Amino acid sequence: MFLKDIAQKIVNLMMEVIDYRNINIMDCDGFIIASGEPNRISTYHKGADDVIKSGKGIEIYPQNVNNFPGSKQGVNLPINIEGKVIGVVGIYGHPDEVRMVARLVKNSVELALEQYLISEQVNLVKDLSNQMIRKLLFNSVSETEEEILCLSKVARINLELKRCAVVIKLDNYDDDGIYESVNAMGEIEKLLSTNNFITNKDFFGIINHYFIIFKSIADDKRCEYMNNILFTLEDNRPYKIKIGLGSSYNDIYGYKKSFNEAVDIISISKGKPLDINNFDTQAKYLLQKIQPDASEPFIKKLYISILNENGKVPEWFYKTLDALFENNLRLNETAIALFVHKNTLVYRLKKIEQLTGLNINNFYHATLLYCLYTYINNIESDI
Known part of the structure; x- marks a missing residue:
């Protein structure tokens, strides 16, 4: 009782x-x-x-x-x-x-109990939402569909509403900082709720270092929504976070797809929020999906060809590719980002072609260079 x-x-x-x-x-x-x-x-x-x-x-x-x-x-x-x-x-x-x-005390007691009930109901909905999210994301939906639908009814969540996964990843906490991570997630929840980033049409959960919101949002509001979240969180506390939005789906099987898309594009994020609806993001996402066992025989040869006498990727090589792909291969913008003269950049591109045989002006060669770039990211993340 x-x-x-x-x-x-x-x-x-x-x-x-x-x-x-x-x-x-x-x-x-x-x-x-x-x-x-x-x-x-x-x-x-x-x-x-x-x-x-x-x-x-x-x-x-x-x-x-x-x-x-x-x-x-x-x-x-x-x-x-x-x-x-x-x-x-x-x-x-x-x-x-x-x-x-006595009347004042009675009213105060009833108010306190009502607040307690509301708090308990909110906690119950959170628990049910977390359970449901885990089953949606990490279990076979076809095998647990009845259980998921039961949880959604108790929590009063309509799973047929069109939603996308908004995934916020805390990037400055590892497994050793689990308690700090939990506290930070609690603060993030308060900020998002207070600023109406979570509505009664949405549901959310916290899993590991991911804060997940399944949100109903119009396509033309997605970019603004992501940027406002980033601004709000960084303005209140300098969280090191990454944000990814997956595609919107309106069936029970779409939640896992949208979440996986959001997590995958977070892994290629440079800190800016990424939306799977963006063409540039889609291209990076699809290139990332190339299976390592298919690409490694080719990309590893390229990787070996660029190593210096210390067995490392030259810093200038990595930073040049990084700036090129961040600026969509536009030379003027890339030179500005690198703080170098355009002629210096052209010289570097010729050097890259000498080392790899790949010309950045050739679409297919540029694709292979991007695969090399992601390969370097994966094995030399400390560059």
Whole structure:
């Protein structure tokens, strides 16, 4: 019974407010479950029992105390939650003196219990959402579909609504910083909820270092939404995060697809939010999907050809490719990003062609250079 869980906390807090005049809270059987007089807990209170049965408050005057075993003088009022009497609150003292105080305490107790119920319901929905997300993402949906649909009904989530996965990855925490990561995720949840980035049409969960929102959003609002999240989180605290948006789907099998897309594009992010609906992102995503066992025989040869005498990729080589692909092979923008003269960049491109045999002006050669670039990223992430 939830009343028993917090009754003593309420008594302790309320007694401080009313100058430590004793308060009792009784259950539906008329037994005291919380009191400023601990020796009375678990004892029968006739006045409370009568309140439960009648649904009305009872005032016990000094001359009538003997008619109410286990009771003392005071005012006893029903605790009403959602139209039901779930218990009784009693205030010690002459009824003429404590009548108004008793009403204030009753209202305060009911408000506290309502807030507690809301909090518990929110926590329940969060737990159900987390369970459902895990089953959607990490189980065979065809095998657990009935269970997923059951969870969605209890949590009041319509899984047929068109949604995409918004994945926020904390990038500055590893497995050793799990507690700091959990705290940061809690702060991120508050910021996103407070700033209305999560609505009642969405549901979310926290899995490892990923904060996942399954969101219903119009295509033309996706970019603005991502950038606003990034601005809000970095403005409140310098989180090192990456954000990815997967495609929107409107069936139970689409959630896993959208999540996997978002996670994959996060892995190629340079810190800027990426949207799978963007053509550049789609191209990078598809190139990333090339199976290593198919590409490695070719790309590894290229990789070996560029290593210097120390067996390392020259820094200028990696930074040149990085700037080229970040600026869509536009030479002027690339030179500016590298802080070099355009002629210096042209010289570097000729050097790259000498080392690899690949000309950046040839579409297919540029594709192979991008594969080489991602290969370097994967095996030499400390560059």
